[in-house]
Amino acid sequence: MSKNPRNYVATTNACKLCTPLGATLAFKGIEGAVPYLHGSQGCATYMRRYIISHFNEPIDIASSSLSEKHAVYGGGPNLKMGLLNVTEKYHPALIGIATTCLTETIGDDVAMFLKEYDQEVEGEKPLMVQVATPSYSGSHMEGFHDAVTSVVKTLASRKGSRNAEVNLLPGFVSPADIRYLKEILSDFQISATVLPDISDTLDGRAADVYEKIQSGGTPLDSISNMGNAQATVEFGHTMGSESGGRVLKDRFGVENFCLDMPMGISATDLFFDHLQRISGTQVPEKYLAERGRLVDSYVDGHKYLYGKKAIVYGEEDLVVGLCALLAEIGVMPMLCASGGKSGKLKERISAVSASLLPEPPHVFENMDFYDISELAEKMDPDLIVGNSKGYPLAKKLSIPLIRVGFPIHDRMGGQRILHLGYRGAQNLFDLVVNACIARKQEQSPVGYSYM
Amino acid sequence: MEPLDERKDQIHRTGEQPFTLVCNKDSLAGAVSQRACVFCGSRVVLYPIADALHLVHGPIGCAVYTWDIRGALSSGPELHRLSFSTDLQELDVVFGGEKKLTAALLELIERHGPKAAFVYATCIVGIIGDDVEAVCREVEKKSGIPVIPVQSEGFKGNKRAGYTAACNAMARLIGTGDTEAITPHSINILGDFNLAGEIWMIREYFERMGVEVVANITGDGRVADISRAHGAALNVVQCSGSTMDLARMMERDYTIPSIRVSYFGVEDMAQALYDVAEFFEDAPEILERAKDIVKGELQELLPELAFYKEELSGKKAAIYVGGTFKAFSLVKAFRLLGMEVVMVGSQTGTEDEYRELAEITDPGTIIVDDTNPLELTSFLEEKRVDIFVGGVKERPIAYKLGVGFCDHNHERKEALAGFTGMLNFAREVHSSVMSPVWRFTPQRERLDAAEPQLLAVNN
Numbered sequence: 001m002s003k004n005p006r007n008y009v010a011t012t013n014a015c016k017l018c019t020p021l022g023a024t025l026a027f028k029g030i031e032g033a034v035p036y037l038h039g040s041q042g043c044a045t046y047m048r049r050y051i052i053s054h055f056n057e058p059i060d061i062a063s064s065s066l067s068e069k070h071a072v073y074g075g076g077p078n079l080k081m082g083l084l085n086v087t088e089k090y091h092p093a094l095i096g097i098a099t100t101c102l103t104e105t106i107g108d109d110v111a112m113f114l115k116e117y118d119q120e121v122e123g124e125k126p127l128m129v130q131v132a133t134p135s136y137s138g139s140h141m142e143g144f145h146d147a148v149t150s151v152v153k154t155l156a157s158r159k160g161s162r163n164a165e166v167n168l169l170p171g172f173v174s175p176a177d178i179r180y181l182k183e184i185l186s187d188f189q190i191s192a193t194v195l196p197d198i199s200d201t202l203d204g205r206a207a208d209v210y211e212k213i214q215s216g217g218t219p220l221d222s223i224s225n226m227g228n229a230q231a232t233v234e235f236g237h238t239m240g241s242e243s244g245g246r247v248l249k250d251r252f253g254v255e256n257f258c259l260d261m262p263m264g265i266s267a268t269d270l271f272f273d274h275l276q277r278i279s280g281t282q283v284p285e286k287y288l289a290e291r292g293r294l295v296d297s298y299v300d301g302h303k304y305l306y307g308k309k310a311i312v313y314g315e316e317d318l319v320v321g322l323c324a325l326l327a328e329i330g331v332m333p334m335l336c337a338s339g340g341k342s343g344k345l346k347e348r349i350s351a352v353s354a355s356l357l358p359e360p361p362h363v364f365e366n367m368d369f370y371d372i373s374e375l376a377e378k379m380d381p382d383l384i385v386g387n388s389k390g391y392p393l394a395k396k397l398s399i400p401l402i403r404v405g406f407p408i409h410d411r412m413g414g415q416r417i418l419h420l421g422y423r424g425a426q427n428l429f430d431l432v433v434n435a436c437i438a439r440k441q442e443q444s445p446v447g448y449s450y451m
Numbered sequence: 452m453e454p455l456d457e458r459k460d461q462i463h464r465t466g467e468q469p470f471t472l473v474c475n476k477d478s479l480a481g482a483v484s485q486r487a488c489v490f491c492g493s494r495v496v497l498y499p500i501a502d503a504l505h506l507v508h509g510p511i512g513c514a515v516y517t518w519d520i521r522g523a524l525s526s527g528p529e530l531h532r533l534s535f536s537t538d539l540q541e542l543d544v545v546f547g548g549e550k551k552l553t554a555a556l557l558e559l560i561e562r563h564g565p566k567a568a569f570v571y572a573t574c575i576v577g578i579i580g581d582d583v584e585a586v587c588r589e590v591e592k593k594s595g596i597p598v599i600p601v602q603s604e605g606f607k608g609n610k611r612a613g614y615t616a617a618c619n620a621m622a623r624l625i626g627t628g629d630t631e632a633i634t635p636h637s638i639n640i641l642g643d644f645n646l647a648g649e650i651w652m653i654r655e656y657f658e659r660m661g662v663e664v665v666a667n668i669t670g671d672g673r674v675a676d677i678s679r680a681h682g683a684a685l686n687v688v689q690c691s692g693s694t695m696d697l698a699r700m701m702e703r704d705y706t707i708p709s710i711r712v713s714y715f716g717v718e719d720m721a722q723a724l725y726d727v728a729e730f731f732e733d734a735p736e737i738l739e740r741a742k743d744i745v746k747g748e749l750q751e752l753l754p755e756l757a758f759y760k761e762e763l764s765g766k767k768a769a770i771y772v773g774g775t776f777k778a779f780s781l782v783k784a785f786r787l788l789g790m791e792v793v794m795v796g797s798q799t800g801t802e803d804e805y806r807e808l809a810e811i812t813d814p815g816t817i818i819v820d821d822t823n824p825l826e827l828t829s830f831l832e833e834k835r836v837d838i839f840v841g842g843v844k845e846r847p848i849a850y851k852l853g854v855g856f857c858d859h860n861h862e863r864k865e866a867l868a869g870f871t872g873m874l875n876f877a878r879e880v881h882s883s884v885m886s887p888v889w890r891f892t893p894q895r896e897r898l899d900a901a902e903p904q905l906l907a908v909n910n
Contacts, residue, residue, distance in 0.1 A: 008558060010558055011511060017516075040605040041484055041487065042513075046487060046516035052844060058851055060483050060825075071574075071606050101512075134510075209894075
């Protein structure tokens with residue numbers, strides 16, 4: 001069963017965000033880029049507020065600020081004026097333009113407007129990348145992947161002979177994850193283009209001078225060279241038929257390895273195998289040590305976890321990764337839910353967990369938190385793993401919520417949560433096992449201080 | 452940094468003659484306005500009505516970004532904290548969303564048993580031409596509860612238009628309830644949203660004065676109370692824009708007069724109680740009780756405030772808020788703390804309000820309408836501000852510049868209204884301004900190195 005089991009008409013407390021939000025996040029990971037929403041003013045402001053509350057960073061998203069007459073006569077003039085103003089104030093290297101439900105419905109032809117803009121405007125002109133993100137189609141993850149694909153289609157090229165570089169398309173992961181991935185690639189002596197790279201742009205330092213556009217992000221030169229790379233590694237199996245990795249393969253013959261997010265030991269082993277094969281470099285000792293310590297801690301903590309029942313929700317690829325991790329430490333995911341609806345969630349979860357679990361979890365796509373709560377309450381779960389929005393359920397059931405993914409709106413440091421690789425597994429393992437120990441301790445009338 | 456040419460006439464500096472400031476116009480494309488949209492205006496006003504169903508008709512974004520975002524508390528039902536959406540999909544957009552809307556409404560009304568339902572139209576509903584009004588009529592007939600459309604298509608104006616849409620929606624409820632038991636000394640509280648329990652404090656003051664509060668509009672609001680709001684003798688309206696339209700409608704339709712108040716800061720809070728008391732001149736004991744309340748509260752508050760005033764005296768503050776009523780009160784509140792306001796602005800102020808701000812602020816104070824992150828950055832840097840008062844969108848701007856911050860927007864979880872609120876406000880400001888963390892920020896390090904005497908003062 002992969003459809004919403006209750007099939008309510010209304011969505012209550014959605015477990016997804018709208019398509020253009022994902023596109024703005026992807027654009028935030030490109031050097032010198034300003035995300036731009038072609039729509040009414042509210043979309044940009046709402047999304048800024050939502051994203052700021054997770055990352056605690058300035059998130060400037062420009063808008064066409066369409067009003068009623070533009071909805072009737074078309075938003076072209078406002079789009080062009082907006083692009084001019086953004087250029088004048090921000091001097092961006094790139095403007096990432098995502099549409100909204102309003103401009104998609106009135107049928108604005110953004111590609112044509114951009115062509116006209118190019119002819120009409122003289123002087124400073126940033127690169128323009130546009131992506132169609134009607135919010136009535138897909139969720140923020142489609143918006144994210146489509147924006148990445150659009151960047152690749154617009155900017156990547158092949159010049160001359162193939163080089164030893166590697167493209168890494170990690171999907172929507174945390175700045176801490178991206179930093180760690182870059183460290184791994186560097187330790188493998190792989191010269192890589194990580195697209196997008198939000199490690200600095202969405203987790204910046206306290207700065208001496210206010211940066212209009214936060215420094216960091218994938219350099220445009222690197223993006224344009226992606227067609228020359230020897231291989232692409234792309235995380236996530238639930239995206240649509242088109243992806244950055246597939247475009248690079250089809251257009252420029254770059255070999256594409258599509259992997260699950262490296263969460264837990266098995267998935268990370270597979271990722272490292274690929275890096276080893278691609279680079280010809282043995283897995284560095286540092287990571288063997290990380291892996292060894294991780295296994296050691298799995299053993300140390302296993303008794304607190306075996307048979308514990310978990311509810312898991314979030315973006316589909318994240319849910320697959322979490323499920324893989326939980327299954328290998330003896331926790332049983334009872335319910336795996338997502339607001340996405342790729343049609344692939346159940347199959348991927350089975351692929352990563354079937355050999356580890358006594359029985360398969362219930363897997364449902366197109367879920368909201370009302371559905372999740374209704375099912376979860378019957379499952380007597382021990383813990384919940386997902387973003388902040390599951391807190392009301394955790395509170396209701398008096399069980400711990402392990403906060404992962406996006407958004408984290410009720411704790412500090414969402415941008416610093418490490419999910420990937422051996423080190424990410426270590427972080428999540430410690431969080432999960434300690435939540436279970438803490439609960440046991442709190443529930444004990446004895447008050448053990450030595451568990 | 453120079454503002455964009457089209458924005459220059461939306462910025463004024465007190466003392467520069469003559470006063471001119473352009474406002475209440477559409478946000479400039481590409482300027483990264485801090486404003487939201489019509490839907491946002493409606494949503495913030497109606498949101499706290501806790502026993503109503505709030506169904507957002509559109510794709511998922513508008514509903515999910517407004518899920519449980521306000522600190523608006525309820526003493527009973529909490530239906531307002533859930534996020535309901537028709538979550539329109541591509542086929543709905545092609546073939547129309549009316550059927551889905553009807554089904555969603557019936558399903559949710561059956562499931563939650565609300566006292567009324569508000570249906571918010573979002574951008575594309577206006578474009579695809581769904582007849583929300585007709586759907587609401589039909590469902591109202593079937594369900595037996597008021598089902599009220601809110602004409603809040605995002606692009607049809609700015610946040611102010613959303614306030615009007617919300618007031619129009621509430622006007623449909625008013626006049627439907629039984630007013631028989633309402634006493635002559637009665638009021639409605641308009642424009643307080645019970646953030647962190649503020650309306651409970653305000654209500655208590657009024658009740659101690661012997662004034663009956665008929666309806667909270669809308670903090671801790673109830674459908675039944677609002678439906679009999681036309682039985683009150685007076686509307687007491689806070690907030691410059693959000694519920695003024697409703698007060699006007701009630702004056703027109705029910706000849707209920709209104710007064711404008713603010714509950715922020717000691718002066719304005721006391722004035723609000725006096726103004727209400729003076730309205731009921733047939734009962735002088737109400738004014739006596741108001742005086743007693745103010746006296747009692749101040750006796751407790753002022754000694755505690757003295758500490759903060761001493762610590763904060765001479766510090767500089769910048770204010771950027773949604774409506775100007777709050778800005779006026781904040782200017783006064785900062786004065787009470789001995790602090791200097793060097794910048795003040797709002798998303799939706801009117802020319803008269805800005806002129807008044809120019810009159811009460813010190814020369815050189817920047818007054819700004821519908822500003823944006825880059826302008827704010829340059830104002831904060833120019834004025835060397837110690838604390839910035841705003842909402843979540845302004846917070847990272849302050850923090851990146853090494854400036855303290857106080858959240859005074861509708862998401863806050865601290866009660867800042869009333870006499871107790873003034874003390875909380877002083878604590879909030881103090882806890883940010885006096886934190887030791889700033890000394891590590893590169894900007895402060897640089898400034899302190901350039902001006903060692905400032906460091907001495909800060910220590």
